[in-house]
Structure formats: C-alpha cells, structure tokens
Amino acid sequence: MMTRLLLTVATIMATVPAFAEDGSGSSGWGPLAAGLAIGIAAFGGSLGQGKIGASAMEGIARNPQARGDMFIPMILGLVFVESLVIYAFAIAFLVK
Amino acid sequence: MVHFNWTQLIPGVGHDQVHVATAIAVSAGLVLFAFAGRLALGHGEAAIEPAKKFSIKGFFEVYLEAISGLTDMVVGEEGKKFVPMFAAVFMFIWINNLAGLLPGMTPATDNLNTTIALGLFSFFLYNFYGFKEHGLAYLKHFLGPLLALAPLMLVVELISHIVRPLSLGLRLQGNMMGDHTVLGIFLVLVPYGVPVIFYLLGMFVSTMQAFVFTLLTMIYISMAISHDH
Numbered sequence: 001m002m003t004r005l006l007l008t009v010a011t012i013m014a015t016v017p018a019f020a021e022d023g024s025g026s027s028g029w030g031p032l033a034a035g036l037a038i039g040i041a042a043f044g045g046s047l048g049q050g051k052i053g054a055s056a057m058e059g060i061a062r063n064p065q066a067r068g069d070m071f072i073p074m075i076l077g078l079v080f081v082e083s084l085v086i087y088a089f090a091i092a093f094l095v096k
Numbered sequence: 097m098v099h100f101n102w103t104q105l106i107p108g109v110g111h112d113q114v115h116v117a118t119a120i121a122v123s124a125g126l127v128l129f130a131f132a133g134r135l136a137l138g139h140g141e142a143a144i145e146p147a148k149k150f151s152i153k154g155f156f157e158v159y160l161e162a163i164s165g166l167t168d169m170v171v172g173e174e175g176k177k178f179v180p181m182f183a184a185v186f187m188f189i190w191i192n193n194l195a196g197l198l199p200g201m202t203p204a205t206d207n208l209n210t211t212i213a214l215g216l217f218s219f220f221l222y223n224f225y226g227f228k229e230h231g232l233a234y235l236k237h238f239l240g241p242l243l244a245l246a247p248l249m250l251v252v253e254l255i256s257h258i259v260r261p262l263s264l265g266l267r268l269q270g271n272m273m274g275d276h277t278v279l280g281i282f283l284v285l286v287p288y289g290v291p292v293i294f295y296l297l298g299m300f301v302s303t304m305q306a307f308v309f310t311l312l313t314m315i316y317i318s319m320a321i322s323h324d325h
Contacts, residue, residue, distance in 0.1 A: 079267070079308050
C-alpha cells in the first residue's frame with residue numbers, strides 16, 4: 001500500500017517537468033494546484049453543508065411548525081459555507 | 097466552449113463590452129416590463145382588486161408579496177420603505193442570471209465588474225441608512241459590546257465590513273461562472289439530452305443566488321438600523 005502510494009507520488013512528480021516544457025512560462029504545477037484547491041474546498045464545504053442540512057432536517061422532524069423560521073438561518077449558513085468554496089473556485093481559476 | 101454573444105452583433109460592441117451590452121438590454125427589458133406592470137395594475141378601485149388569473153399584474157402581486165413578507169421577517173416593521181429597493185435588486189439579478197441560460201448569451205452577472213458594483217451599492221446603502229438612523233452613534237457598532245475589547249473588535253469589524261461587498265460580488269460571479277462552466281463542459285462532453293439537467297440546475301442557481309444576494313442585503317440593512325445594541 002505504502003509503496004504504491006509512493007510510486008504514485010513519484011509518477012506525478014516525474015510527469016510535472018514534462019508539463020513545464022510546454023513553454024507556457026509557468027512552473028507546470030498550476031493544474032495540480034487548481035485541482036487540489038477546488039477538491040479540498042469542496043470536501044470541507046460539503047461536509048459542513050451536510051452538517052447544516054442534517055441539523056435542519058432534525059430540527060424540522062422534531063418541530064415541523066418551525067420550518068418557516070428555520071429556513072432563512074439555514075440558507076444563511078449554507079451561503080457562508082458555499083462562499084468559501086467559491087473563493088477556492090476563483091483561486092483555482094486564477095492559478096490554472 | 098463557444099465565445100459568441102448575440103450582443104456582439106450590435107455595432108460598436110466589442111469583446112470587452114459584452115456584459116455592458118447585455119446589462120443594458122436586460123435593463124431595458126425590465127423597464128418595459130415594469131411599465132407594463134404599472135399599466136396592468138390600473139387606477140383607483142381596480143388597482144386594489146387582486147388579479148383573477150395569472151397575468152403580469154398577478155405576477156407582480158405574488159412577487160411583491162413574497163419580497164414584502166421576507167422583508168417583514170428579516171428587517172421587521174421599519175423595513176417597509178426598503179421593499180421597492182429589495183424587489184428591484186432581486187429582479188435585476190434574477191433576470192440577468194436567467195439571461196445567461198439563453199444560448200449565446202453571457203449574463204452581466206458573469207463579470208466581476210457588475211457584481212462588485214452591486215455589492216458596493218449594498219455596502220454604501222446599509223452604511224448610509226445606519227448613519228441616518230443612529231447618527232454618529234452608528235460608529236459604536238464597530239466597537240463591539242465591551243469597551244475593553246474595542247481596539248480588537250474595531251479591527252475585526254472593519255475587516256468584516258470591508259469584505260462584505262467583495263464577498264457579495266465574488267459569490268454571485270463565482271456561482272454564475274461556475275454554473276456556465278459546468279454547462280459548457282457537459283455540452284462538449286454529451287451534446288444531447290444530458291445538458292438539460294444542467295439548464296434546470298442553472299435555473300435553480302440563478303434564482304438561489306438572486307435570493308441570497310437580496311437576503312444578505314436585507315440582513316446587512318437590518319443589522320445597521322437595529323436598535324437593540
């Protein structure tokens with residue numbers, strides 16, 4: 001398992017100089033960085049949003065009458081999580 | 097991905113002014129729609145009567161009732177005078193977002209210049225109304241609840257206030273750009289059938305982002321003019 005992981009990392013590192021020889025002027029790490037940025041951001045953001053959705057569902061199940069009052073705070077929580085992911089998306093576009 | 101816009105066919109509109117042309121076209125459509133709504137409303141007794149079937153009048157009634165109810169919920173009683181502004185902001189962003197779903201159109205909200213301008217509008221507005229409501233005492237909002245913590249809170253609050261227009265603009269633009277990028281990629285991958293799902297997703301995202309922008313503007317205003325501090 002460990003050797004395979006190391007092998008994968010070594011392969012990725014070995015292929016990076018090949019990208020760099022395109023003559024684009026950048027170091028060639030851009031696509032990897034962009035993919036990692038949006039990937040990690042989506043990972044954390046979706047965990048957070050899942051937690052918000054789960055809590056809202058739980059709250060509605062316990063007290064269905066509070067659905068209307070819960071809606072706006074839930075949307076706000078989702079929005080603030082999502083905006084961080086959107087920042088990562090913008091950064092991914094910048095470094096691409 | 098296709099880099100063609102219908103608005104580029106207008107003479108004098110180059111590659112850089114596409115979003116301006118789209119914004120002007122959409123705004124002109126909105127102004128016409130608003131006049132049509134005003135005419136459909138009628139005068140006197142007829143204006144008070146609700147629309148019998150779904151028409152332009154019925155649409156505006158439903159729309160304004162929704163915005164007014166939301167304002168009541170978020171801002172409270174003193175929010176009544178802001179309802180036209182919220183309704184206008186929502187409608188402008190919503191129709192601009194939806195214009196991007198027409199093939200060969202890039203919405204104005206896909207460009208940071210438009211969205212940051214909208215964010216700055218919201219920023220200046222809530223600060224203006226904060227000063228109008230509280231006078232110079234509005235500045236106390238930036239100092240936090242405890243005097244001992246004031247130097248620390250000032251920095252935190254200033255940063256959080258300065259970031260607000262940027263985050264409003266970036267959120268709207270990022271969502272719109274992301275949505276269209278996904279749609280574009282899937283149009284290239286599978287040209288038939290599958291992109292329909294992403295058009296539906298696009299409609300959802302357009303509505304949601306317009307709603308979120310309006311909701312955040314409401315919350316900022318209600319925080320600026322609230323008295324319970």
